[in-house]
Amino acid sequence: MHEIECSLLRPPKITATRAVDMGARYRAHHYGLGMTQRPEHSALDLSTLAVTKGRPPREPDAPLNTPIVPASSFIAGGPTEYAREGGPTVFAFEEVIAALECAERTRPAQAVAFSSGMAAADAVLDLIPVGGRVVAPTTTYTGVAVRLRELAERGRIDLTLIDVTDTDAILDSLTTGVHTLWMESPTNPLLEEADLATCLPAARSAGVRTVVDNTFATPILQRPLELGAHVVMHSATKSLSGHSDLLLGALVTEDPELAEELRTRRILLGAAPSAFDAYLALRGIRTLALRIQRAESSAQFLADKLRSEPAISRVRQAGTMVSIEFGGDVARADRVCHGTRLWAHATSLGGVESLLERRRRWPLEAEHVPDDLVRLSVGIEDPSDLWADLAHAIAAA
Numbered sequence: 001m002h003e004i005e006c007s008l009l010r011p012p013k014i015t016a017t018r019a020v021d022m023g024a025r026y027r028a029h030h031y032g033l034g035m036t037q038r039p040e041h042s043a044l045d046l047s048t049l050a051v052t053k054g055r056p057p058r059e060p061d062a063p064l065n066t067p068i069v070p071a072s073s074f075i076a077g078g079p080t081e082y083a084r085e086g087g088p089t090v091f092a093f094e095e096v097i098a099a100l101e102c103a104e105r106t107r108p109a110q111a112v113a114f115s116s117g118m119a120a121a122d123a124v125l126d127l128i129p130v131g132g133r134v135v136a137p138t139t140t141y142t143g144v145a146v147r148l149r150e151l152a153e154r155g156r157i158d159l160t161l162i163d164v165t166d167t168d169a170i171l172d173s174l175t176t177g178v179h180t181l182w183m184e185s186p187t188n189p190l191l192e193e194a195d196l197a198t199c200l201p202a203a204r205s206a207g208v209r210t211v212v213d214n215t216f217a218t219p220i221l222q223r224p225l226e227l228g229a230h231v232v233m234h235s236a237t238k239s240l241s242g243h244s245d246l247l248l249g250a251l252v253t254e255d256p257e258l259a260e261e262l263r264t265r266r267i268l269l270g271a272a273p274s275a276f277d278a279y280l281a282l283r284g285i286r287t288l289a290l291r292i293q294r295a296e297s298s299a300q301f302l303a304d305k306l307r308s309e310p311a312i313s314r315v316r317q318a319g320t321m322v323s324i325e326f327g328g329d330v331a332r333a334d335r336v337c338h339g340t341r342l343w344a345h346a347t348s349l350g351g352v353e354s355l356l357e358r359r360r361r362w363p364l365e366a367e368h369v370p371d372d373l374v375r376l377s378v379g380i381e382d383p384s385d386l387w388a389d390l391a392h393a394i395a396a397a
């Protein structure tokens with residue numbers, strides 16, 4: 001997958017609005033920054049922003065890192081009083097992820113952190129009016145797919161499923177009073193890619209709210225706000241935090257009123273992240289660019305090797321992920337998953353450690369995912385070591 005250049009869309013400038021960024025308010029209150037004042041970062045690379053954002057001001061004796069502030073309640077009179085509204089550590093995490101996803105790197109975006117990716121997804125879905133029409137990929141991540149289906153079965157939403165690679169079908173679906181277009185690209189675990197640069201502006205022009213689950217690509221490889229998305233969603237559990245040691249979600253938008261609505265969802269749904277998890281995620285994001293570069297190049301290396309393996313019938317690769325099939329031989333796929341030493345047989349993805357699993361071992365995984373498909377989440381170990389381990393497991397299976 002290639003980094004997407006982002007000069008296609010130039011959305012209108014944000015004008016004055018009632019809604020304000022809680023993190024900005026907090027920093028203004030404690031650090032004396034003007035509420036609209038943001039350090040100019042349009043010239044900085046994403047790898048620099050990942051390291052420099054979300055830190056305390058540089059004052060004598062100030063800590064270099066944002067501390068973990070484990071408080072549920074704050075002394076009255078400031079911008080945040082209760083931890084469901086946020087807190088210093090959560091705001092610091094939000095500041096970094098907003099800067100990374102920020103459109104054209106000059107427009108202010110706001111991030112709202114949630115207790116998990118699913119909690120973040122649910123906050124967006126909660127904004128859809130009763131009976132509202134939603135268009136979503138058939139092959140979206142299982143948790144979101146099941147949740148969408150559940151909401152449709154209860155009559156809460158009117159759901160249309162589309163092939164995320166069929167741009168014409170997506171464009172056709174936008175003409176019929178759709179409220180939300182939910183996109184995931186690349187999809188989990190089929191690694192299909194949508195033409196976001198075409199679909200997002202078209203949806204925006206049609207008055208449809210667009211949400212992109214950017215968990216797989218991360219802002220290092222793809223920034224949907226720059227292509228016209230209203231909301232970017234993350235399971236920060238995965239590559240953003242990168243160490244498989246927390247659950248966290250995030251939503252990012254340039255629309256201040258939408259950000260305020262989403263923050264209100266967090267408060268009312270009670271889906272607030274812990275300060276400790278926000279701290280760990282912040283620490284993980286510092287190395288995001290390096291980790292993604294390394295994992296993506298290893299994924300390409302492994303995909304090339306796997307393509308010449310006779311036992312493997314299909315190889316898909318996008319970003320840091322690879323999915324392989326074993327010509328329908330499910331037992332063999334299982335033996336490979338149990339036969340590696342370096343690769344851990346475990347679910348999830350985006351960590352420094354390489355993981356593999358056969359996705360259909362999960363009862364809720366959709367039937368269109370081939371039974372023998374094994375998803376590989378490539379970590380940052382030496383790629384030759386990873387290949388030697390995988391090749392040995394495949395040969396022994």
Ligand SMILES: Cc1ncc(COP(=O)(O)O)c(C=O)c1O
Binds near residue numbers: 234247
């Ligand atoms: C693409 C994608 N979106 C959302 C989620 C849900 O995130 P979480 O597990 O943090 O709730 C996942 C989890 O695997 C995912 O892979």
